[in-house]
Amino acid sequence: xxxxxxxxxxxxxxxxxxxxxxxxxxxxxxxxxxxxxxxxxxxxxxxxxxxxxxxxxxxxxxxxxxxxxxxxxxxxxxxxxxxxxxxxxxxxxxxxxxxxxxxxxxxxxxxxxxxxxxxxxxxxxxxxxxxxxxxxxxxxxxxxxxxxxxxxxxxxxxxxxxxxxxxxxxxxxxxxxxxxxxxxxxxxxxxxxxxxxxxxxxxxxxxxxxxxxxxxxxxxxxxxxxxxxxxxxxxxxxxxxxxxxxxxxxxxxxxxxxxxxxxxxxxxxxxxxxxxxxxxxxxxxxxxxxxxxxxxxxxxxxxxxxxxxxxxxxxxxxxxxxxxxxxxxxxxxxxxxxxxxxxxxxxxxxxxxxxxxxxxxxxxxxxxxxxxxxxxxxxxxxxxxxxxxxxxxxxxxxxxxxxxxxxxxxxxxxxxxxxxxxxxxxxxxxxxxxxxxxxxxxxxxxxxxxxxxxxxxxxxxxxxxxxxxxxxxxxxxxxxxxxxxxxxxxxxxxxxxxx
Ligand code: ZN
Numbered sequence: 001x002x003x004x005x006x007x008x009x010x011x012x013x014x015x016x017x018x019x020x021x022x023x024x025x026x027x028x029x030x031x032x033x034x035x036x037x038x039x040x041x042x043x044x045x046x047x048x049x050x051x052x053x054x055x056x057x058x059x060x061x062x063x064x065x066x067x068x069x070x071x072x073x074x075x076x077x078x079x080x081x082x083x084x085x086x087x088x089x090x091x092x093x094x095x096x097x098x099x100x101x102x103x104x105x106x107x108x109x110x111x112x113x114x115x116x117x118x119x120x121x122x123x124x125x126x127x128x129x130x131x132x133x134x135x136x137x138x139x140x141x142x143x144x145x146x147x148x149x150x151x152x153x154x155x156x157x158x159x160x161x162x163x164x165x166x167x168x169x170x171x172x173x174x175x176x177x178x179x180x181x182x183x184x185x186x187x188x189x190x191x192x193x194x195x196x197x198x199x200x201x202x203x204x205x206x207x208x209x210x211x212x213x214x215x216x217x218x219x220x221x222x223x224x225x226x227x228x229x230x231x232x233x234x235x236x237x238x239x240x241x242x243x244x245x246x247x248x249x250x251x252x253x254x255x256x257x258x259x260x261x262x263x264x265x266x267x268x269x270x271x272x273x274x275x276x277x278x279x280x281x282x283x284x285x286x287x288x289x290x291x292x293x294x295x296x297x298x299x300x301x302x303x304x305x306x307x308x309x310x311x312x313x314x315x316x317x318x319x320x321x322x323x324x325x326x327x328x329x330x331x332x333x334x335x336x337x338x339x340x341x342x343x344x345x346x347x348x349x350x351x352x353x354x355x356x357x358x359x360x361x362x363x364x365x366x367x368x369x370x371x372x373x374x375x376x377x378x379x380x381x382x383x384x385x386x387x388x389x390x391x392x393x394x395x396x397x398x399x400x401x402x403x404x405x406x407x408x409x410x411x412x413x414x415x416x417x418x419x420x421x422x423x424x425x426x427x428x429x430x431x432x433x434x435x436x437x438x439x440x441x442x443x444x445x446x447x448x449x450x451x452x453x454x455x456x457x458x459x460x461x462x463x464x465x466x467x468x469x470x471x472x473x474x475x476x477x478x479x480x481x482x483x484x485x486x487x488x489x490x491x492x493x494x495x496x497x498x499x
Pocket of ligand 1: 268294297
């Protein structure tokens, strides 16, 4: 390898060390820091991340990327490094186009907006948040124009979270899913609801933790390359493929939510733990496409975890670990975890109505960036769409438009990736069954790790080096389509609800 390449690698490795320390600080802050440790931690974190940012936007970095992009040097790189250099150059050029003053102003606006959103949600007063939301919309659009000049603003935002996806594709798949789901949901809501009174009991928290560990291990999470922690909101954090951590939230009133959070975050973590080792510490070493990432967590959580066959080989073990389930049969458990309700809150929605919660947000984002609908009209628009799709009107804005934090920090274009993940999942079912036979059977025989191995091989090992459209084409052999997931929903819920 050339001298310039060796120096470049060394420079990246040094930056990675700073990043590693920041990641650890963040994990500690979220999981175990004492309250008064906050200032020391956040000062250190701010220092380290500023240093990292400086290094990644430095003249020196620009010089490395320029030289390595020149034909002779570039041709000498293997395909992974070609991807990494191209990706880093693209990000470097995008960052360089953002004026430093604007960037600073944006960070300040984000923080203020976050505080205002929290207050507005607490007091159920949209007017507290409205001026900040307006500012975030304006500044985020400006940011997109700096980063991707010439591209439609909303498409640029969508691309930030799922590269290669545009609103035309989203429109096509979301509309076909919506058209198929609305009549199905109406039939489900007209059917007899499941009586869940048996589930309202007190659950032992240490048992919930034992169940979490058991489930993570069962689906293929490696405890040699990861560990668990506790936080208010579950998340996954990765250093590199050798250290991927998941957190969970436990409570006496509900033992099922932590199970599905464990399976969901476990899906994210299994992805990261299985990225090829040679990509560790590079721009390809972690999956940066949110739709693709979510397709893994939701595949484990919903497609596998809400299938009765997933539980058949292990339900007795779950009852042993969490004895409160002794009086609940597997069939009752299965009905409970697949109950469909038209509820207000996205994060606690079932897999069917969840899709519509995301579609509401996607359609509103389009109204904001394409039709410039004034911020003051957004709460009413939200409620109108909830009424139209889910037949329920939020009694307060806190349970309506103010429920999620995403828009407060300018994460427009983020929500659609959640649903895109589900749509990919439908497509994986077909591809997996072609190779491994019926998923029901694989699960019933307790061979879920065969599916994990398949996902490792087909998707995980590539990290970010394959774009989502390339993954879908390579794995499923066709362009993205909502038809398979719709078929899955129809078959599953027709049976569950006797439609
Ligand atoms: Zn997730």
